[in-house]
Amino acid sequence: MTVWDPIADIAAKVRQGELKAVDLVEKSLASITKAEEYKAIIATTAERARKRAQQVDAGDNQGRLAGVPFIAKDNFLVFGAETTAASNILKGFDAPYQSTVINRLEAEGAICVAKANLDAFAHGASTENSDFFTTLNSHDKTRVPGGSSGGSATSVALELAPFALGTDTGGSTRQPASFTGVVGYKPTYGLMSRSGIVAMGSSLDTVGTFARTVEDAELVIDVMAGTDELDSTTIERDPAGYITDPTDLKGKRIGLIREYMGEGLADNVREQIEQAVAKLREAGAEIIDVSLPSLPLALAVYYILCPAEVSSNLSRYDGQRYGFSCSDAKDLSESYTRTREIGFGKEAKRRIMIGTYVLSSGYYDAYYKKAQTVRTKLINEAAEAFKQVDFLVGPVTPTVAFKIGENASNPLAMYLADVMTVAVNLIGVPGISIPCGVSGGLPVGLQLIAPQRADRELLAIAVAAERVLT
Ligand code: GLN
Numbered sequence: 001m002t003v004w005d006p007i008a009d010i011a012a013k014v015r016q017g018e019l020k021a022v023d024l025v026e027k028s029l030a031s032i033t034k035a036e037e038y039k040a041i042i043a044t045t046a047e048r049a050r051k052r053a054q055q056v057d058a059g060d061n062q063g064r065l066a067g068v069p070f071i072a073k074d075n076f077l078v079f080g081a082e083t084t085a086a087s088n089i090l091k092g093f094d095a096p097y098q099s100t101v102i103n104r105l106e107a108e109g110a111i112c113v114a115k116a117n118l119d120a121f122a123h124g125a126s127t128e129n130s131d132f133f134t135t136l137n138s139h140d141k142t143r144v145p146g147g148s149s150g151g152s153a154t155s156v157a158l159e160l161a162p163f164a165l166g167t168d169t170g171g172s173t174r175q176p177a178s179f180t181g182v183v184g185y186k187p188t189y190g191l192m193s194r195s196g197i198v199a200m201g202s203s204l205d206t207v208g209t210f211a212r213t214v215e216d217a218e219l220v221i222d223v224m225a226g227t228d229e230l231d232s233t234t235i236e237r238d239p240a241g242y243i244t245d246p247t248d249l250k251g252k253r254i255g256l257i258r259e260y261m262g263e264g265l266a267d268n269v270r271e272q273i274e275q276a277v278a279k280l281r282e283a284g285a286e287i288i289d290v291s292l293p294s295l296p297l298a299l300a301v302y303y304i305l306c307p308a309e310v311s312s313n314l315s316r317y318d319g320q321r322y323g324f325s326c327s328d329a330k331d332l333s334e335s336y337t338r339t340r341e342i343g344f345g346k347e348a349k350r351r352i353m354i355g356t357y358v359l360s361s362g363y364y365d366a367y368y369k370k371a372q373t374v375r376t377k378l379i380n381e382a383a384e385a386f387k388q389v390d391f392l393v394g395p396v397t398p399t400v401a402f403k404i405g406e407n408a409s410n411p412l413a414m415y416l417a418d419v420m421t422v423a424v425n426l427i428g429v430p431g432i433s434i435p436c437g438v439s440g441g442l443p444v445g446l447q448l449i450a451p452q453r454a455d456r457e458l459l460a461i462a463v464a465a466e467r468v469l470t
Pocket residue numbers: 122123124125147148167168169170171172173200306418
């Protein structure tokens with residue numbers, strides 16, 4: 001059963017006075033309460049949401065998202081609740097300003113109702129690294145929803161709100177979207193401002209959008225995209241915007257990524273992907289076998305560069321400026337160390353250590369510099385591939401949603417969940433996961449990838465693909 005109308009319809013009805021924003025907010029909050037057992041939500045922003053809904057009903061911000069409730073991953077700075085990034089070290093931190101993308105959504109009338117769970121600081125692929133609790137997969141409560149934006153993905157899968165925001169640094173939007181059966185969009189690096197989002201790997205971080213359909217995602221993306229003076233890495237939006245015109249798959253050249261279809265791909269996922277690709281072919285797409293020879297190195301490159309950036313970004317949490325501070329330290333130096341020792345979880349500490357190591361003198365050339373060289377190689381190989389094809393296609397993840405606890409004590413096994421998503425971030429291109437099938441009751445997503453700045457084209461083809469896949 002579909003709980004919510006398409007987003008554009010909800011907003012239109014609010015503008016016409018057929019629906020009230022206050023009722024939409026209450027409906028969303030009630031569904032959050034009802035779904036508590038899934039532990040998708042860290043906190044609601046109920047009081048502020050109700051106030052904003054009244055303002056919308058009174059005629060304020062009656063824009064393209066008038067009265068539409070949404071849920072933000074708890075690494076977005078939002079008023080109305082603490083921003084914790086699911087980390088103990090940020091407990092008690094109230095955002096002094098909001099993320100640019102949140103402000104843009106609000107300016108069009110959208111209303112944030114809650115903050116969703118994540119792996120602390122977005123480090124993970126299951127939400128098991130949350131310092132607070134693990135979110136359950138809505139298709140099977142014994143399984144993870146993926147991560148790190150597992151709470152946001154589950155929120156949309158359970159229809160707690162029509163859309164949710166996540167982040168994607170190495171797959172954290174596409175992978176949980178695949179595990180929960182919703183649409184997950186990762187834009188070209190720089191298309192959406194990172195201002196007011198807890199930084200993870202600054203050269204990789206992007207804003208992710210979760211929605212039930214590509215069409216819903218387009219509207220949200222269209223509202224958020226574009227330059228922002230608070231983030232110097234932002235790029236111009238496509239002058240045509242991100243609400244696409246109907247297109248079909250006829251004549252589109254789509255490259256099936258050979259490296260993603262080989263060893264390590266679970267049989268049930270392979271089967272779904274092959275079936276989906278066959279449907280794209282039947283609909284007129286030309287499917288071409290494409291190889292990016294350095295792809296097998298992408299995971300190793302990511303797990304050098306990302307921790308390097310993480311170790312630098314997490315250095316600001318010193319107990320003096322944000323959230324938790326150890327109160328019984330005898331001097332400033334002890335306050336720093338004790339705060340970080342108590343406040344950071346295991347995975348954050350692991351990444352700080354790896355990152356510091358690969359950046360330290362003597363190891364910098366062997367690890368960091370070499371990884372940067374391979375990153376450039378990957379970028380060049382992708383550019384070559386995109387001379388042959390318009391889009392790339394492949395699986396999002398090597399398996400369906402795994403069991404809670406299955407990979408929790410083995411960081412390397414957990415990192416392998418990212419093997420098909422990290423390259424997109426290293427290269428900086430846009431990628432989307434759209435539901436393409438179900439295996440044993442568990443959703444499988446299909447990943448489509450486009451050249452840099454071809455977000456509009458990617459969304460258009462995703463709408464066409466969605467039509468033939470569902
Ligand atoms: N799973 C990846 C990691 O743990 C990706 C995280 C992300 O995209 N935020 O680094």
